[in-house]
Amino acid sequence: MKTRNNKAWFLVLPVILTVSFTAILPLMTVANYAVQDIFSPTDRLFIGMDWFYNITNDPLIFNAFKRSFSFSIQVLLIQIPLGIAIARIMPKSGWKASAALVMVAIPLIIPWNVIGTTWQIFARPDIGLGGYLINKFIDFNYTSDPLDGWILILLVDVWHWTPLVILLVYAGLRSIPPAYYQAAAIDGASQVAVFRFVELPKLKRVLMIAILLRFMDSFMIYTEPFVITGGGPGEATTFLSILLSNIAVGQFDIGRAGAFSLIYFLFIQILSFLFFTVLTLQERAEVTKAK
Amino acid sequence: MLNWMAWTTPIAIVFTSVVIIIAGMTIWGHYSPPKVHKGFLRITTDRGDRLYIAYISAAFFMVCFIGLVEGALYVGVAIAAAIAAVILKWG
Incomplete structure (x- = not known):
């Protein structure tokens, strides 16, 4: 086996120093908060795992978890098929392809709170163009009807993030050698068969990336519901991150928020790990074979 | 400070x-x-990977345990440690 020179790790040192100030020290602080009831910097009480019992048995948090989870599932069910469909009908070459790519990428480069504000006004029944037009046909008011609020947030997320899926799938489709399509044409394969047996297997890896990225991002969604509905109407769009910030900076219940953050952080860790594992699965298999 | x-x-x-x-x-x-191997997790891991997997698995188990069982924390810690050990050894 080749000897590995590990000295290059010293180049990572600046990053580790930066991260320790921006992430590790705050994490340690949050972990300390999570085991104490803090009234003031000098007046704090060690309470062990009480906040964790409180958090894991709190229906409010459990409901927010279910809400976040089902939101992520719905996001995936809409965005992945829609992304594939749009990527397949996009122009393959020439100026039209460039124009389509730029058009598709526009939502991705708009700041998140700008998107929130834009949609908030756009969907208003009184002064928003979209809300006004929809109210000609059906009753739509995202500030009073829980379902409408949910649909609006879902719609904003679809508008904002389907482009990411489209770009990934588009790149995946471009990387399929023309020979596959020619072979399919010679065999007289139908459009459906080409999609099912040529494109889908080749897109597997790219789709895996898209699914995991979209799942993680939508699971952590904060800005859009914060700006558009503020977690309402009622609790309809109170996702985990909204609830967490309410507890932490709204009620200043930092012990409870600390325990909540740690559990939330754990879930994100697990998802990130799955993400990383799937991405490197191929390389890992090769490493084993080489040994 | x-x-x-x-x-x-x-x-x-x-x-x-x-x-x-x-x-x-x-x-x-x-x-x-570290040497890589493939255990019951069905992915290629070295001991650092397994340490991380063991750590987050134990933490995940503890969260579930705290949520479902009132008290008896030491039992939970013992089971979590056992899970971690199994992953470290055979993962």
């Missing part, structure tokens, strides 16, 4: 042991480079 971090002894012990484990793994890795 570290007053704002509201340190408590248990959390200090946790983070100190994490630092010691990572430092120890680094030194161990330098003197005997």
Whole structure:
């Protein structure tokens, strides 16, 4: 086996120093908060795992978890098929392809709170163009009807993030050698068969990336519901991150928020790990074979 | 200076042991480079990967345990440690 020179790790040192100030020290602080009831910097009480019992048995948090989870599932069910469909009908070459790519990428480069504000006004029944037009046909008011609020947030997320899926799938489709399509044409394969047996297997890896990225991002969604509905109407769009910030900076219940953050952080860790594992699965298999 | 971090002894012990484990793994890795293998997790892992998987699995188990069982924390810790050990050895 080749000897590995590990000295290059010293180049990572600046990053580790930066991260320790921006992430590790705050994490340690949050972990300390999570085991104490803090009234003031000098007046704090060690309470062990009480906040964790409180958090894991709190229906409010459990409901927010279910809400976040089902939101992520719905996001995936809409965005992945829609992304594939749009990527397949996009122009393959020439100026039209460039124009389509730029058009598709526009939502991705708009700041998140700008998107929130834009949609908030756009969907208003009184002064928003979209809300006004929809109210000609059906009753739509995202500030009073829980379902409408949910649909609006879902719609904003679809508008904002389907482009990411489209770009990934588009790149995946471009990387399929023309020979596959020619072979399919010679065999007289139908459009459906080409999609099912040529494109889908080749897109597997790219789709895996898209699914995991979209799942993680939508699971952590904060800005859009914060700006558009503020977690309402009622609790309809109170996702985990909204609830967490309410507890932490709204009620200043930092012990409870600390325990909540740690559990939330754990879930994100697990998802990130799955993400990383799937991405490197191929390389890992090769490493084993080489040994 | 570290007053704002509201340190408590248990959390200090946790983070100190994490630092010691990572430092120890680094030194161990330098003197005997880790070998990869494929256990019941069906993915190729070396001991560092397994340590991480064991850690988050144990933490996940503890969250579930705290949520479902009132009290008996030591039982939970023992089971979590057993899970971690199994993953470290056969994962």
